Amino acid sequence: MISRYAESDDIQGLTQVLATLIPFALLWWAAIRLADISPWLVALPLPLIILLNVRAFGLMHECGHGSLFRSCRLNRATGFLLGVISGMPQYVWAQHHNYHHAHNGDWEKYRGPYATLSVDEYAALTPARQRMYRYKCSVLGAPLAGFVYLIFNPRLTWLRGSIGLLIHTIRRKFAAPALSLRAHAAAYRTRYWKSAREYRHMLWNNVALLSIWATMCRLCGTTQFFLIYVLSLSIAGGAGIVLFTVQHNFRHAYASDSEHWDHDTGAIEGTSFLVLPRWLNWCTVNIGYHHIHHLSASIPGYRLVACHEEYEHLFSRVTRVRLGEVLGALKCILWDRQAQQIISIAEYQQHA
16 A cells, blocks of 8 residues: 555645645735725635645645655755744654654553543542643634644744753853853753754744744734734644544544554554545645554655545544534543543543
């Protein structure tokens, strides 16, 4: 299956990107023009901007796997550009995401964007903290989660880490002036990045993004720009988090400990097939075919549908989650260690 479908095509990859960025730019232009007339008119192009933001993030995700293009350079360059548009340092994000792929279904090592709690951890919370956890994992809390994930955290972690790096380098230079600034900086350790390459990607992503912010504020006004930007990216980020969550958190999803974990079982029984309309599959780069994506991340999104249709007989144990079942799947936010599966709040309350 992998040998047949894990073949990227540069022309097809470029077509995917242009079909996203051209309408994205036109819709932004329309939103700014409409905002000059009335802020309420921004609501007309906003849903499409949100959907294209989701698609841009999905294409960035493909670049991180090296699957959108055959060319490594094209994957790196396009991934960086889409990372700026998405507000996320692409290379750094890809390292964390690849960790998820390497441990999918091993819930001792990776528990998703919401850091899913075990039954015992949830039971130990106060009632107020339990309510906060349920809200954090709900669709109502998704736009706030999207704001934190795509707009707030990438800027904050870069600033905190950079300030820490500057203070460390200056202090060490005074203590050991014979050593170069580069040597002192190389000795700095932080939880915000794991290598100098990760920091460089964080730096240039933020420099490019903040430059775009400043340019757009000057061209169309600070209020107008951030009204469109914050709303569209926060809602798109929330939609992406919901999308990711229901692909791994659903009723009785495989959720093993490290001792009993198996990679392929995690892909088949710990990953859902999100059944979406064709237009929504386009907007999400076919990531609903997530079971195949976890069997092999080298299969590009534009080949996932054909791969699934040819090998559908192999995926009888894959859980189908339809669009109307997404809200129900979002209630499956507890890890039952004993049963080695994901359960809902309602199941937990029944057992309790």
